[in-house]
Amino acid sequence: MSEIRVNDFVLKIGTVNGTGSASANSLLLKALFRMGIPVTGKNLFPSNIQGLPTWYGIRASKDGYMSRSLRVDILVAMNAQTYQKDMQNLCSGGFLVYDSTWPRERQLNRDDITVLGVPLAKMCNENFSDARIRILMKNIAYVGVLAALLSIDTKVLRTLIEETFASKPKLIESNLKAINLGYNYAMETFTCPLPIRAETMGDNSKHIMIDGNSAAGLGCVYAGATVGAWYPITPSTGMMDAFKAYCKTYRIDPETGQKNYVIVQAEDELAAAGIVLGANWVGARAFTPTSGPGISLMSEFIGFAYYTEIPSVFFNVQRVGPSTGMPTRTQQCDIMMCAYASHGDTQHPMLLPANPYECFEMAVQAFDLSDHLQTPIFVLSDLDIGMNDWMIPELSWDDSFRPNRGKVLRSEDVEKLEKFYRYLDTDGDGIAARTLPGENPKGAYFVRGSGHNKHGMYTESSSEYKDLVDRLLVKWETAKTLVPKPVIKSSAKETRLGIIAYGSSDGAVLEALDMLATKGIHFDYMRVRAFPFCDEVTEFVESHETVFVVEQNRDAQMRSLLILETNTDARKLVPVLHYNGMPIPSQCVVEGVCEHLQVEAVA
Amino acid sequence: MSFIRKPKIDLPSERQNEIGLLKRDYEGGLSTLCAGCGHDSITAAIVQAFWELSIPPEKVIKLSGIGCSSKTPAYFMSGAHGFNSVHGRMPSVATGAQAGNRDLICIGVSGDGDSLSIGFGQFGHAVRRNLNMLYIIENNGVYGLTKGQFSAAADKGSRAKRGDINQWKNIDPVSTAISMGSSFVARSFSGDREQLVTLLKAGIMHPGCAILDVVSPCVTFNNHLGSTKSYTYTRDHYHPASQTDFVPHANEIRASYEEGESIIVELHDGSKLLLKKTDSGYDATNRSSVMRYLEQQRARGEVVTGLLYINAELPEMHKIYRTSETAMKDLEYEQLNPGSEALAKLQAGMR
Ligand SMILES: Cc1ncc(C[n+]2csc(CCOP(=O)(O)OP(=O)(O)O)c2C)c(N)n1
Ligand code: SF4
Ligand SMILES: [Mg+2]
Numbered sequence: 011m012s013e014i015r016v017n018d019f020v021l022k023i024g025t026v027n028g029t030g031s032a033s034a035n036s037l038l039l040k041a042l043f044r045m046g047i048p049v050t051g052k053n054l055f056p057s058n059i060q061g062l063p064t065w066y067g068i069r070a071s072k073d074g075y076m077s078r079s080l081r082v083d084i085l086v087a088m089n090a091q092t093y094q095k096d097m098q099n100l101c102s103g104g105f106l107v108y109d110s111t112w113p114r115e116r117q118l119n120r121d122d123i124t125v126l127g128v129p130l131a132k133m134c135n136e137n138f139s140d141a142r143i144r145i146l147m148k149n150i151a152y153v154g155v156l157a158a159l160l161s162i163d164t165k166v167l168r169t170l171i172e173e174t175f176a177s178k179p180k181l182i183e184s185n186l187k188a189i190n191l192g193y194n195y196a197m198e199t200f201t202c203p204l205p206i207r208a209e210t211m212g213d214n215s216k217h218i219m220i221d222g223n224s225a226a227g228l229g230c231v232y233a234g235a236t237v238g239a240w241y242p243i244t245p246s247t248g249m250m251d252a253f254k255a256y257c258k259t260y261r262i263d264p265e266t267g268q269k270n271y272v273i274v275q276a277e278d279e280l281a282a283a284g285i286v287l288g289a290n291w292v293g294a295r296a297f298t299p300t301s302g303p304g305i306s307l308m309s310e311f312i313g314f315a316y317y318t319e320i321p322s323v324f325f326n327v328q329r330v331g332p333s334t335g336m337p338t339r340t341q342q343c344d345i346m347m348c349a350y351a352s353h354g355d356t357q358h359p360m361l362l363p364a365n366p367y368e369c370f371e372m373a374v375q376a377f378d379l380s381d382h383l384q385t386p387i388f389v390l391s392d393l394d395i396g397m398n399d400w401m402i403p404e405l406s407w408d409d410s411f412r413p414n415r416g417k418v419l420r421s422e423d424v425e426k427l428e429k430f431y432r433y434l435d436t437d438g439d440g441i442a443a444r445t446l447p448g449e450n451p452k453g454a455y456f457v458r459g460s461g462h463n464k465h466g467m468y469t470e471s472s473s474e475y476k477d478l479v480d481r482l483l484v485k486w487e488t489a490k491t492l493v494p495k496p497v498i499k500s501s502a503k504e505t506r507l508g509i510i511a512y513g514s515s516d517g518a519v520l521e522a523l524d525m526l527a528t529k530g531i532h533f534d535y536m537r538v539r540a541f542p543f544c545d546e547v548t549e550f551v552e553s554h555e556t557v558f559v560v561e562q563n564r565d566a567q568m569r570s571l572l573i574l575e576t577n578t579d580a581r582k583l584v585p586v587l588h589y590n591g592m593p594i595p596s597q598c599v600v601e602g603v604c605e606h607l608q609v610e611a612v613a
Numbered sequence: 614m615s616f617i618r619k620p621k622i623d624l625p626s627e628r629q630n631e632i633g634l635l636k637r638d639y640e641g642g643l644s645t646l647c648a649g650c651g652h653d654s655i656t657a658a659i660v661q662a663f664w665e666l667s668i669p670p671e672k673v674i675k676l677s678g679i680g681c682s683s684k685t686p687a688y689f690m691s692g693a694h695g696f697n698s699v700h701g702r703m704p705s706v707a708t709g710a711q712a713g714n715r716d717l718i719c720i721g722v723s724g725d726g727d728s729l730s731i732g733f734g735q736f737g738h739a740v741r742r743n744l745n746m747l748y749i750i751e752n753n754g755v756y757g758l759t760k761g762q763f764s765a766a767a768d769k770g771s772r773a774k775r776g777d778i779n780q781w782k783n784i785d786p787v788s789t790a791i792s793m794g795s796s797f798v799a800r801s802f803s804g805d806r807e808q809l810v811t812l813l814k815a816g817i818m819h820p821g822c823a824i825l826d827v828v829s830p831c832v833t834f835n836n837h838l839g840s841t842k843s844y845t846y847t848r849d850h851y852h853p854a855s856q857t858d859f860v861p862h863a864n865e866i867r868a869s870y871e872e873g874e875s876i877i878v879e880l881h882d883g884s885k886l887l888l889k890k891t892d893s894g895y896d897a898t899n900r901s902s903v904m905r906y907l908e909q910q911r912a913r914g915e916v917v918t919g920l921l922y923i924n925a926e927l928p929e930m931h932k933i934y935r936t937s938e939t940a941m942k943d944l945e946y947e948q949l950n951p952g953s954e955a956l957a958k959l960q961a962g963m964r
Contacts, residue, residue, distance in 0.1 A: 043964065159761055218963035235711045235942035235950040259959075260951040268937040270944055272712040277738040280707035282736075284698065288709020291696060292674070292717065293942035296709060310699050404960055407953040446942065447710070448717050451692035452673040458687075458697040468687070485802075 017072040019083040019206045024096045026089050028060035035066040037170055038199040039399055044166045046164035046211040048074040057338045063092045070169030077517035078593040083206050086152050107155060126200055128155050128560035133191045136362045147188040148374040158186035160204035197316050218404050222395035225366035226325055227252025229373025234413050237296035239274045240548055245393040246327035249299035271290025280302035283311035286292035290321045293446040295377050297323035302344045303329045313352025314459045321380040328392040329593045339591025340393035342513055345567040348388040349541055359489050360388040360541040367402040381416040383489055384441060394478045394514040394593040417443035424453040430464055432466030473601050486542060493540035496547055501532040508554035515560050548576045558603055561587040562594050631667035639664045641689045646681055651803035651829030652751050654809045656688045658806055662813035673718045674710055678732055682724035682751035701732025704739035707746050714940040715931050721745035725766035726756040727786045739793045741821055745929040747823045749818040750786050752840035753831035761834030772839030787921060788907050790824040796927040797823035799920045802847050813922060814859045820881045822928045834861050852915040858887040864928040878925055888920060897923050
């Protein structure tokens, strides 16, 4: 217990939903971040607005591991309801901080942990008069306690508070007071700092803290999207909130107050999809953020957009299904649905961001790909990426970037043609030029979900139908050359073992690779970033004897997709699955791999 | 049936409109509907209305859902972009199109099945947003394309061709739209070309969502004795509540009218609607009296037609949103992208 561990700990705060602990938790997270320590913050919250238990976990990792850790070193138990459970979850040698204003039942003790009582409510009741402020400051006071226990730089905390409440000096005063109350009590009462502690480390100034929904919303702004349509659904709601907030900052004419964006809160996801199609059809960039149930409702329109070749961008922030499932928990469970969404022969490119950095980047790419390929594009993140706080390299922007709007014939281009045919592929890439309504009568064409030929006319001719859907396959081949390539991390040592993962499973795999290497087991690792699979993906699968496919769903959906699309021998693809709704920890990967290889798992 | 291109024959006698176009410049492909179908008469009236208004076809978008009625955008204005969407979802596509390019003149064609059953929600929300479009419901009381099942617009007690009696109360798009706060609600009949053309023109020029319910008999499945959507029944119970004249902005109102007998509604482009009351006291600008009137006539089994309710002052979607005057699709990327400096500044707050 007394072994000193620096910048390598997991802190968990258990509170009650709706008691305003978010700002306290973010204060803690940012303080550690500013001390140069790699850090992540994850919410665990119920599908409820007020009154149920909620937790926030902070992992500080000098080695830069970002995945959820199963270990909990310090637990701040602010919720009497979950006190017992919280205590059980602490690792041996851990510390439990609780509000000692009220007596604690004796039988709740554990011999292998240290319990630290702080009269948080009492302190705040004595020092603050307003009832709401008392509740809020109780949270800030535990930040003060932790600052003493973990040796968090109080100067950093002060600066953060001053910055956060720059426009509300009264709040600066009360926050600082609350910090001091907790800090001083802990310093006087306990041996500070604990053996588990923070220490100023590297330089995080080239990094930021952000959640994936904000990053994706920002990406849409930078991509030049002007129309957003949506129907609220957890965990995607934050994305439209972010888009709206950034639009308010960057897209309102300061003189006229007029908006260079339109956000439609639709009557349902069906309508949201229709709005996206309508806006893209007339030439605006439009998108919708949703989650699994929303994609189900949009499916008819998705097939329509595929067949009529209308650009459209769908963000699916995945959550636990089927049905309402566990809407506040994470999974990678819509891979299959999105890949082939809708009736008839349909297939859609998907981008698979692993973190908020890629949410931003891929949001921009999605619009370019969609315009270029004239087809729906899915961006699949999940609750873990979308709603949790990630440390990522700072985002950059190249001001010379101009969007690729694909083959769009403007009025003057149409004028030069003898005749315009909407679905005629003139250069063999499977993509035909489109025109925009409102520009030139010569470019007018009729979008129809019924049979149409390459000239854009109605048809029930077998050969004309076949011609068209076969051309869409040519386009699919073009898509393979355009989507983001996988990231391959080759093992330092020669190996016949491979691991494939995607999206938010990346962090767990990266950490597991290090853990397995200490056991002498080495892997090449490929993180798939898009569908359709490009040649690199197939080559990776082919060049390894055994390939573990790590993912967060029950049915090994990516594995199925690989089997279907790469013609590989199914037996060599070994599923490693995690699907209880919590973000995948590295141990799951280690255990899954070792079980198959029949090597004892590293502790 | 496949698409048949209509032969275009030059008739030197044909008249040009203000922008030098002939009526046939507003025509589309040859209709594949049943001979005598009411929908074809509506198509002809649409051609007439747009031609009379001298609207350049390329400024128009024509959208529809699914049904015989929804096929018709292919049969008018081939110079306009068309969008035959999915069943019941035309309004959402129109919403997106209007969001992306507010300069387009939008006409949506739907059926009673398309708008009152599968698409009832989207119909309501187009009204609620006061989306700037003309929304036509070609109402025949049945699902024509799927061979004659009763639609939600079928009157209770009306008889199907094979003898079934409809047991369900009907959904009336007119009173529904008025009660939802619609800014323009009218009803007409495919057999009354003159009234229909006027109401189409009024609806096109109305700055908001103009709902136009048109009784449009299905000759194949719902034109028999016992049907309340047949030609005969509609003619026998035809009851215009008001007579509308559409006066383009260039023209002065010349027709003499008795003070108190007419109401003039001015549209934002300066054109005017002259509403002559045929029934004493009918006031298309007074919602509660309109509702009362419609209820009385419904009890009598009358098919009330005309411009039944109008409020040209209600703000349309973009006015409520305060959207830029420039269409979204025409905004330059430079106006939309905040740039690298803004990104750096924004991120300073994320540390
Ligand atoms: C999702 C879906 N369900 C069912 C259908 C089959 N369908 C095609 S048209 C139609 C009814 C159309 O009725 P209406 O809108 O009144 O048009 P009409 O043919 O009477 O003009 C139905 C049910 C469909 N095309 N799509
Ligand atoms: S079935 Fe009825 S609605 Fe359809 S085309 Fe024939 S007459 Fe018209
Ligand atoms: Mg019908």
